[in-house]
Amino acid sequence: MSATAAARSILNQLHDVMASRSHAQGKLNQVVEIIGETLDSEVCSIYLLREGMLELFATRGLNQSAVHVTRLGIGEGLTGTIAQNIETLNLAEAATHPEFQYVPETGEEKFHSFAGVPIVRRERSIGVLTVQHVEPRRYEEVEIEALQTVAMVLAELIHNAGLADEEGSTAAEAAHSGQEVLTGLQLVKGLAVANAVFHQPRINIEQTVAEDVEAERQRVYLAFDKMREQIEQMAGQAEFGVDGEHEQVLETYKMFAYDEGWSRRINEAIDSGLTAEAAIERVQQRTRMRMREIQDPLLQDRMHDLEDLANRLLRIVSGQLGTAASAGLRGDSILIAKNLGPAELLEYDKRRLKGVVLEEGSLTAHVVIVARAMGIPVLGRVRNARGLIREGDLLLLDGDASQLTIRPAQQVLDAFDARFVRNREKQATYAAMRDVEPFTRDGTRIEVMMNAGLRDDIPMLSLTGADGIGLFRTEFQFLVSAALPQRDRQTRLYRDVLDAAGDKPVIFRTVDIGGDKSLPYLRSESSREDENPAMGWRALRLALEREGLLKVQARSLIEAAAGRCLNVMFPMVSEPWEFEAARAVFESQVAFLRQCRKTLPEAIRYGVMLEVPSLAEMLDVLVPRVSFISVGTNDLTQFLFAADRANPKLAERYDWVSPAILRFLRRVVAGTIGHPVQLGVCGEMGGRRLEALALLGVGIKRLSITPAAVGPIKELVRKVDMNEIGEAMTGWLANPPPDMRHALQKWAEEREIEVE
Structure with missing residues (x-):
């Protein structure tokens, strides 16, 4: 059976399960049985993030007495490692992995082979889906791909049922929390402290299972046409009108936009039963996992370009084309973007926009010229800013030192506030000079x-x-x-x-x-x-x-x-x-x-x-x-x-x-x-x-x-x-x-x- 056929078989059955009136626990119990039978797997288990721990929520093949009893920390054992790194593991002999940890109450000692995929929502693990066999063997690629597709649909079921900790909860912070300091290129000096707002808001996928596969395919075809048209228009835009770096970005965009392999993978995901949005996100998740394994900086940059293009395609197909400016800033904000044009910057409320962080950007970009005139600090060349920062994160932007602090520790925030107080005192002195010649x-x-x-x-x-x-x-x-x-x-x-x-x-x-x-x-x-x-x-x-x-x-x-x-x-x-x-x-x-x-x-x-x-x-x-x-x-x-x-x-x-x-x-x-x-x-x-x-x-x-x-x-x-x-x-x-x-x-x- 192909990966597409396996995934479609599972999704067709999951569609009925999700539409049923049974309680969430009952649905998960049915899910592990469906996956196990379709993939002919002796064990299938679902772990969900609860109160900062991965709790065994449903299983076929392990001891039922371990359900809601076995709990693993993020990074603990093979399951915890999958959640922490948002990576797939496929092992012929689980015990040979350095992170292997034996959990006696599950009765798993007789099972040798192990495979697991993260259950991801909004780029964060909210659980892990695993399969095991007695016979030592690596799982086929078709089986892994089917698991990854199912895990994506499970994320929707789990979210709707409120079963797992998600963004904003203490538990969800466990895998991706604490202070981080990023460096960049100083584009406009200045200090800012405010919450992160993404220029292009993240798309929330509400429906993952397709009702009509052909209709979803047509939506993707139309979105590809529109995206390619947009890229051709970019060549005439100011940000891409200068020889050099932007031209290279544009050429990379064109390469990916017309890449048959990328569009084929999205079509295969639709064939498995996913909606257009879910198919794009499914391929995107796979790309992100590959990015974590890449050491070559040049290749990483190209993968980031593909990520950016996938986000563009996702916005087109979902019809969510607006920016954060159109929705309006609700409070003091630091804007996060890959790049930004001067007209886009001017759309924001100047009273609430306190700073800008760009993954790209250069000293001579038009947006920098305008931002300097507006008195807004800008930090550019901040690698993977959109991957490391979450919407709403507190940020300290120090344009003078070319640093961005994400989720600052209290003592760092206090020191930064002290600098602001000194600045405000000086500003008060200077403001008193208004009418003085x-x-x-x-x-x-x-x-x-x-x-x-x-x-x-x-x-x-x-x-x-x-x-x-x-x-x-x-x-x-x-x-x-x-x-x-x-x-x-x-x-x-x-x-x-x-x-x-x-x-x-x-x-x-x-x-x-x-x-x-x-x-x-x-x-x-x-x-x-x-x-x-x-x-x-x-x-x-x-x-x-x-x-x-x-x-x-x-x-x-x-x-x-x-x-x-x-x-x-x-x-x-x-x-x-x-x-x-x-x-x-x-x-x-x-x-x-x-x-x-x-x-x-x-x-x-x-x-x-x-x-x-x-x-x-x-x-x-x-x-x-x-x-x-x-x-x-x-x-x-x-x-x-x-x-x-x-x-x-x-x-x-x-x-x-x-x-x-x-x-x-x-x-x-x-x-x-x-x-x-x-x-x-x-x-x-x-x-x-x-x-x-x-x-x-x-x-x-x-x-x-x-x-x-x-x-x-x-x-x-x-x-x-x-x-x-x-x-x-x-x-x-x-x-x-x-x-x-x-x-x-x-x-x-x-x-x-x-x-x-």
């Missing part, structure tokens, strides 16, 4: 502005007391859109931002896409060929080539700022002619709207981002033509050091207080003296207290930083004497110390200025 001790007014990119960021202007928005990243609207945003949508956003800002200035940076912010709907051959995208077809270079893109944005900004002052800044300008070309696009739109008798801005102030070092050599030409210059320290530093900021191996070479960087910035400051041009810094450098102190030392008087950093930097400014730090910086840059960072820290400590 940031003057240095010698009376110099420092402008402390904030960066933004989302409509939801604007309320932070009044909450932080920032002087304005020194950088509004217009590309966020492009990143979260499936297609190029239409002019009316852009105009609405810009007008809303200006309305919300009131009298405070807003500097709009024209779209900065390309490079690490590639968009699938703005592809070109040149973008695909960039070996170093950060220095390739991006930002203003892209906008000038796609002049229609810049024209639409120019018109949107001009119309949105009607009757007000419009501040426009062009990114990644490397020579003055690029600035002139971009300004000409805006001026042509001004002329067009004037002809149309549209209301124009009362003034347009043009500025540039100084990120490309070559522009510093042309300051004498550029300065008379612009109203403001903003130094983009993120890109500038990687260009100066030839060190990719996304590469963790180069992190130590990416030091913002290096004498080389500070000398460069001081030269830029000197190049603007005597001109009516405003010079500032926007980027992460200005939002860190030690780095901000260094910027004040070279003469920078305008900072545009994340909203969360406004209070801390205001507080710092009020403790600094510009003349004093300026003199110290002049000495250091003339004769650089061995460690500039240490010199700054020591200087600050002597004056009781906290810079950490």
